[in-house]
Amino acid sequence: SQKIEQNSEALNIQEGKTATLTCNYTNYSPAYLQWYRQDPGRGPVFLLLIRENEKEKRKERLKVTFDTTLKQSLFHITASQPADSATYLCALARDDKIIFGKGTRLHILP
Amino acid sequence: DAGVIQSPRHEVTEMGQEVTLRCKPISGHNSLFWYRQTMMRGLELLIYFNNNVPIDDSGMPEDRFSAKMPNASFSTLKIQPSEPRDSAVYFCASSWTSGNQETQYFGPGTRLLVL
Numbered sequence: 489s490q491k492i493e494q495n496s497e498a499l500n501i502q503e504g505k506t507a508t509l510t511c512n513y514t515n516y517s518p519a520y521l522q523w524y525r526q527d528p529g530r531g532p533v534f535l536l537l538i539r540e541n542e543k544e545k546r547k548e549r550l551k552v553t554f555d556t557t558l559k560q561s562l563f564h565i566t567a568s569q570p571a572d573s574a575t576y577l578c579a580l581a582r583d584d585k586i587i588f589g590k591g592t593r594l595h596i597l598p
Numbered sequence: 599d600a601g602v603i604q605s606p607r608h609e610v611t612e613m614g615q616e617v618t619l620r621c622k623p624i625s626g627h628n629s630l631f632w633y634r635q636t637m638m639r640g641l642e643l644l645i646y647f648n649n650n651v652p653i654d655d656s657g658m659p660e661d662r663f664s665a666k667m668p669n670a671s672f673s674t675l676k677i678q679p680s681e682p683r684d685s686a687v688y689f690c691a692s693s694w695t696s697g698n699q700e701t702q703y704f705g706p707g708t709r710l711l712v713l
Contacts, residue, residue, distance in 0.1 A: 522701070529706075529707075530706060530707070531602075531689050531691070531704030531705055531706055531707050532641070532689075532702075532704050533704070534701040534702065534703070537700075537701065577640075577641065585654075586643060587643070588633075588640055588641040588642075588643075589640065590639075590640035590641075591640065591641075
């Protein structure tokens, strides 16, 4: 069955450093992949989308890579700030199907 | 735009009772999605509509769950009868293309507790 794995444990990063989150998947060939941010008590908020024919996408301090051979996406936050602390979800989609990972909790330490 | 609106924000009910969750999508969006989120299972897609028509309800856990979208600006998710294992946060999301192809905008969620 299709499976998405994200770091199940919280990730603690010192302020100013680069935070890197991982999304691995199996038994799936997504047409595109999305990253969402979720704060406690709120719904997920879209951050970035990367398609299967793209290797990298950037938006301000955010960078996403997509390796369809390794079946992996990496999500980077450069110059991290305490305000970046949240849970980050990856989502994979093809045709009319979308599946979400369980998310990784990121803590940026001041 | 006010974004996706969900009501109620919190619901506490007893096992066996009927629960109705409501959603108003962003104006102009033509796709609407219902999700359930728990610690154990993460975010799961229950059903989605395109142009008010249910396209995929394979995620609906069982017959106790039903969803309707009578018009472009309103949808309901009903659980009857409710059970403790239905306790979760239920999110509604909308987008402006068909299916899952583009960005989804999530509502604030309804936190459901079934005692």
